[in-house]
Amino acid sequence: MEQRIAYLLNKLREGALMPAEEAELDLFFAEERNREIFNRVAALHTTTNSSVLPIDQTEWEPLLVDILSADKTAEKRGAKRIFILPVWWRMAAAVLILIVVSGLLLRQKIKGPGTHHQVAALDMPPGTNKAILQLSNGNRIVLSDAQNGVIGRQGNVQVIKLDSGRLAYQQEPAGNETVVVYNTLITPRGGQFKVLLPDGSAVWLNAASSLRYPSSFIGNDRVVELTGEAYFEVAPDAKRPFRVRSKDQEVLVLGTHFNINTYADEPAATTTLISGKVKVDGTGFSGILQPGEQARLQGGNWQLLKAADLDQVIAWKNGYFSFDRADITTVMRQLARWYDVNVIFETKNTQQAFIGEIPRNVSLEKAMQILKLSDIRYTVTGKTVRITD
Template identity: 40%
Template sequence: MEQEQINKLAQKFLEGTATDAEQKMLHDWYDGINTHEELPVDGEALRLRMQQAIANRTAKRRPWIKRLAAAAAVLLVITAGTYLLQRNKPVQTTKTHPYKEDAAPGTNKAILTLYDGTTIELDSSKNGALGKQGNTTILKTAGGQLAYQSNDQPASQEVHYNKVVTPRGGQYQIMLPDGTKVWLNAESSLYFPAEFTGKERNVKLTGEAYFEVAHNAQAPFIVSVADVDVEVLGTHFNVMAYADEHAIKTSLFEGAVKIKDNLLRPGQQMQVYKDGRFKVVTDPFMEDAIAWKDGMFVFNNDNLDNIMRRLSRWYDVEISFSTDKIRNNEFTGQISRHEKLSEVLKMLELTDAVHFEIERKKIIAMP
């Protein structure tokens, strides 16, 4: 395909006007350059940009992600001269420089602490039974998931609480004894009983997690985060509650949840601030609240400060800014969380709005 035709298709893709056939042509061209062992400089740069701008075709698409595809995806190269889009404006860029050091992406790893204080490193433990508490068997499945399997006997009188902690650079999936599925993001923890008894199913969360709650009208599921309770019956939602974020954000995808006597509907987000104020956002950009679970970073006019906090947790690195002036630079785009840190930084650098140095476990961001 000629360069002029590539440029026209890329521009239409950015504007959200490309037909299905034109998008397929762009995908096919991208797949073609991805198979070359060696690429010209502009082709290699374009391959990097397409990783961000074109959605992961193996991931499930949701109605609200169409807004991302229709928006001007930042960092998509649209000409052979490596012009990029940052906040919908074309910017002439310079080449990125090689980094002296790098950091691998996070992996599935976590530590399980049983009620008696015994700790189990889940990533290094063998598949199969890890222990038994009351009427519940604790298993590590063949897929690497932690599962609590009840034997359907009457619940024991003594309730045993367990805790799963993911470190920086870790994530893990848990199936609770009631069948509820939990995806735990990096630097997070979940405190829960080995058996749910009584009229409520209570768990405590720090950090971030995505929940698919098993329906039980007789026993509401309650997620406690700091002094905020998220009450549900059976639903899909994400809670982001890192201590270094300005608000606790609960994003609802299916069903209904109640927070501070406010009932959320699918596609809405509740934001609770540290001073007690809160608001319901009726039309938030939902994809950035769930993309991490699907192995993606998705940015939608996110400032650099916010982006670097996410990278810090996932790559287990410290962040430093040479000047506060660049903290509020905004970016829109997406990239796989399975890429090395250097690949993410290269893409941001190609806007020429920010540059980076990696010194051991520290990233320095500068103009």
């Protein structure tokens, strides 16, 4: 651990940090247990007129030893899963070896006490595996309350809750279905769920989303309807193409992995292909996507991106938020859906760009503390977050 941090600090001084290494340092210094040492280090090398003093190794080396020994029992976590930094941080990183959060400590020293974020005590947990299943007769089952096992029947099909986050459908031996009945899986804000469809296809449903599908696929098509966001792993069946219908588009699939985001409050609807091949049809647009490509509908105009950031697109499915030059409104839209909070902007300064990742399994308090490192000011009252000047 000691050698690793020393190595990263040397690269920081030289301005040679890679993005994942920046994340590792940010994670280390973001720990509350290191905050006092962090402030002392910053105080050694800043002045009230924003100048940076020369670094004296005899001053900072003993503090570095303290820092290296302060986190011996910290839980091991993937470094790239917990950082968020302004875009311009890389250019400033080499200025001061031990100030690793975009000069935040320098600004706080200048402003003096009493000008930090005033944040109400938070204990709002992250989202969890929760959803509501609406059966064909209109009855609703709260899946978080249901026991594992068979929770319903739709004709000759058993509806099975496999565990706390998965639902499945299984044909009974009695015979094939002849009548199509539809179920709808609904995730609230702060919820997510996975469903194994009757054909073996798997769908991960993000927060504030819904998926309508038949309890048994009958005929020559497999058709589902989506609102919100979902990741699909479609079981191959050349004789029965798989179709996903959402607002303003239809995606035709033969067997593939892809993500669709159609949230009404997002500026664009996107379909991103991870592997295989899909065809996207919409008003004024029809195109076949290759792996890595994204069809994007924004303001009535279609665009085909040849090299989408796949890790960022499916970050939610893999358990974290990922931002690449996202403004604060984009960041907070995602947090609002996952933590089930309302966000009010009381600032006009919303264009600052962010790069980074935040785990989805941390509390709202921790997520906002990470944003706080990028000089975001906010207050929290109940389930309302206000972004302020």
